[in-house]
Amino acid sequence: MIIIRPYEASDWPALFTLLRATFAGGDTYVYPPDISEADAHQAWIDIPMATLLAVSDAGDILGTYFIRPNQPGLGSHVCNCGYMVAEAAAGQGVATALCEHSQRFAVEMGFRAMQYNFVVSTNHRAVRLWQHLGYAIVGRLPGAFLHSTLGYVDAFVMFKQLVLEPAAVDPL
Numbered sequence: 001m002i003i004i005r006p007y008e009a010s011d012w013p014a015l016f017t018l019l020r021a022t023f024a025g026g027d028t029y030v031y032p033p034d035i036s037e038a039d040a041h042q043a044w045i046d047i048p049m050a051t052l053l054a055v056s057d058a059g060d061i062l063g064t065y066f067i068r069p070n071q072p073g074l075g076s077h078v079c080n081c082g083y084m085v086a087e088a089a090a091g092q093g094v095a096t097a098l099c100e101h102s103q104r105f106a107v108e109m110g111f112r113a114m115q116y117n118f119v120v121s122t123n124h125r126a127v128r129l130w131q132h133l134g135y136a137i138v139g140r141l142p143g144a145f146l147h148s149t150l151g152y153v154d155a156f157v158m159f160k161q162l163v164l165e166p167a168a169v170d171p172l
Helices: 009-025 036-045 096-109 124-132
Strands: 001-004 050-055 060-070 078-085 113-120 136-146 151-161
Touching: 001 096, 009 036, 009 060, 009 078, 036 060, 050 096, 060 096, 078 096, 096 113, 096 124, 113 124, 113 136, 124 136, 124 151
Parallel strands: 078 113
Antiparallel strands: 001 050, 050 060, 060 078, 113 151, 136 151
16 A cells, blocks of 8 residues: 655655665756765755655655645746655556645645656656656657766656646737
């Protein structure tokens, strides 16, 4: 069973182990593979509005996500999330559970849409999952990510409207 709950300060050592292992791969996130603990904490805990964890019945961290406004001010109704799943939990529905939870949580927080700014194109599992969950690729950034083994690869901007009320029509 997957339990999704808010991050607590006592979770940091185990969460940092997950973050460090994922960032070290250099294949899915822009953060440096040798990220410092302080920088990882700032990126995943300090800057976001909220950080949540997926944990097992035994309390082991299976995955995590953060949520924050994608832009300030007049763009703050669109949120941005980052997700991570422990290697040992891959293929067990953790990413799906985290994404579905984040969408409900985003609406509860007043967000109307969710945007992923930088999905590495070679992260095929994530791209397929996000598309399956209703996200569209709305932009391609050619060669924007320096993959640790493949060199420069594209990144996608992906978007999903969460609140389906009609928006104002652009006269152009």
